[in-house]
Amino acid sequence: MPDFCSRLIEERKRLGLNQAAFGALGGVTKDSQLNYEKGTRRPDSEYLEALAMHDVDVAYVLTGHRMLMAGYVAPPVVRVQKQGLTASRQSSQPLQAEEAERQLDAEPATVMREVTREEAALLDNYNAADEKGRAAARSVLDALAEPKKRANG
Structure with a gap:
């Protein structure tokens, strides 16, 4: 449960909310939110569903893996x-x-x-390409990058 708790706190802080405001998004009191963050209580699905409606990455809170959410x-x-x-x-x-x-x-x-959704799509395409395609992609991106921002030069 400690990983869940730290990720819940991380999402609350990412949104710039205090415990009372974040708890209110999930329909609970500040005390309940505090208990979730300390690991003394486990939230129910209604709380998690409510958070998901407010751009909280519930999959990340539960699993540690970010979801690509629309608008995030x-x-x-x-x-x-x-x-x-x-x-x-x-x-x-x-x-x-x-x-x-x-x-x-x-x-x-x-x-x-x-990464953003666009960056993730680029990485997926890069990983799906053969070595020749990857080499071509690296060459194109290196040529297009501003000289001071180039990763390879």
Whole structure:
């Protein structure tokens, strides 16, 4: 349940709501919301359905996997993990992998970034292509990218 609780808090904060306001979206009191976030009570399906009607990613809260919701564009979030440490930053500008690694004083690490629906579709198409198609896509995107923003140069 701790993962559920932390993801519920994360979604509440993503929407910029306090416990009373977020609980009201789900039709519960601030005390009930507090209990859900502490893990002392489990919400029912009516609460989760009500939250889903207010752009809360209920699938993420339950499973830890984001759903691509209509109208939802997550701000860039980069998490860098190395030896059990995690650095996160959420802002209008994405955190570059190198900058995140410097913040952790870590060697190269895995970087995960939430993506928009359009970015996810591009990634799906890239993954569905053969190696020749992937190479062509990389070449085109590298050529079109502004010089200072290029990932490969």
